[in-house]
Amino acid sequence: MGSDPLKPSDIFTIKQVWDMIDQGDVFYTEDVNGHTAPVRKDKCRTIITVSGKETECIVKTLKSSPDEVGDNNLDNLAPCP
DSSP: OOSOTTSOSOOOOHHHHHHHHHTTOOOEEEOTTOOEEEEEEEEEEEEEEETTEEEEEEEEEEEEOOOSOSTTSGGGSOOOO
């Protein structure tokens, strides 16, 4: 979190962000041109196989809302240093 992607002022876990969103905080991404995209809670469903048995796994994650600008999407941002 912060205005400089190379020097974040705060780093939060996904759980912390989920909790803060539940408390009314708002998160968004911003690219170098100032385009923003809201960040929202999301659940990812996947199938894992353990000892030959398939099990559905639900992982709490975060996503940015799609817009016309790709460089502010969470998937396209650089990871925190």
